[in-house]
Amino acid sequence: MKTLVNLHRKLTPRLAERLHSCLNSARAPAPRVWPVAVIECIERLLRLETKAHSRGWFAAAAIVRSQLQSALTDLQERLAQLRSQVDLQPPSTSSLRDLIADINALQSEFEQVEVNLSTSTLAVTTRPIVLEDVFLGPFKIALSFSAGQSSTSYTVTALEPHPAASDDAITHPHIQDGHLCEGEGRLPLQRALEDGRIFDVFQIIQQILTTYNSGSAYVSLDDWHGVPCVTCGMSTSDDERTSCQLTGEMLCWECAVSCSDCERTLAPDRTECCSECDDQFCSACLDQGICHACQDEIETEAESVLPAGANAPVHAVCLEQTALSTGPG
Ligand SMILES: [Zn+2]
Ligand SMILES: [Zn+2]
Ligand SMILES: [Zn+2]
Incomplete structure (x- = not known):
């Protein structure tokens, strides 16, 4: 245990640094472009207009003037765009210090915290999750990222799967094939990821895992063990x-x-x-x-032994009696 704590002490700052650079590259501003081509075009048109006037080519001068007007409008728009890009406040990001504090705080919230430098992964293990008396076991939430790449992604894996009776890929009412249906947690989770609030990221995912919403469940808990x-x-x-x-x-x-x-x-x-x-x-x-x-069949058979004209079904006994009464009398 002691070595694990020491290992954490050593690895946490390095992992936090990598995460910090990943989050920062995600929010690097879009490249600013100075509209050189449009400016060069305007310079050329201005020279042409002067030349046309000096030679008395008034029709040509009118065409150049209208081209000049649209080029100037274009320049105005490009400058306004550049201005708004420069004016935009860069979004705030967690500092390296905040990230280290967050990773350390995870250790008091979760059963286990794993820092893996070789895969650039930060993972936590939740306590066993029980929803409405259905035992689902503990889950591992792993956040991966790499420096220079501007994206973080996470996976949620059942460590002791207790899947739905109907589908092994559903290890939680809101997980299918390792994909978590975030539901109402989607927006806060996205914000926490963007802001680099790592502790919140894990806590929001844990909250989604411990909340049951029958409306959006892949398999409802009532049917978890099948019927x-x-x-x-x-x-x-x-x-x-x-x-x-x-x-x-x-x-x-x-x-x-x-x-x-x-x-x-x-x-x-x-x-x-x-x-x-x-x-x-x-x-x-x-x-x-x-x-x-079968009743129809019996009736058809009975009718076939009746004299023509008789339409009521007659029992065999009655037939015998009929024969007797029409006998020697
Ligand atoms: Zn049966
Ligand atoms: Zn029958
Ligand atoms: Zn029937």
């Missing part, structure tokens, strides 16, 4: 499940059954088999245990 299928108990994600249209209970696609008649989706225990064809139906599509199609 169990009411039949087999398997954990399912949004696109792996459906629901029983009679009871609303969650079903995985494997367990879901559809009624062979009305095609409603049902849990297996909400269906019955037709005693004739053995297909599965909802109770509404069975009449005394027989499906409509």
Whole structure:
């Protein structure tokens, strides 16, 4: 531990220096341009105008004068632009001293702070994060930058990933594939990065990680562990499940059954088999245990043995009685 502290003491100022130069190159002013070409053009037109007048070429002199007017307008605009560039206040940046103080302060706020000179990275480890009783584990926030380059970027990585049941790439409701959805924290984070307020940068990211916004979550915490299928108990994600249209209970696609008649989706225990064809139906599509199609078939068969003209279905027993009564009498 002592060596780590000593290492920090040695590395922190060097890393801060590199970060300072990176932040400063990001805010170096845009190059100022003196409008030489426009001025040279005006000088040439002025000479031409004098020459045209002295020779009595009045039409040519009029053309030169109008060219001169637009060149002067151009010069005015360029000078005004240059003036506003020079007048602009350079934005304030954290001093080297502030940066060192910030990096040191991180050590009291976070579990672990890593200073890596070879990769120009400053990283912190958060405490294990728990959102609405869902344990997500600790996260590493790493800020990278390099001197001479005018950009800083950060990554957020789950150190002991507890991803959503439906997607391993989602290690936090607001992280997908290592990308943090900053939500309302975006603007303050951008400002803190621009101003070089390093302590604030890490704190804002930590705050985003410890705040849950169900509206912008990649996977909601309610569904984090998936929803169990009411039949087999398997954990399912949004696109792996459906629901029983009679009871609303969650079903995985494997367990879901559809009624062979009305095609409603049902849990297996909400269906019955037709005693004739053995297909599965909802109770509404069975009449005394027989499906409509099988009933139709039975009726057609019964009609085929009836004498012509008889239209009411007649049971076999009744047919026998009819035969008896029309017999020897
Ligand atoms: Zn199931
Ligand atoms: Zn049905
Ligand atoms: Zn049937």
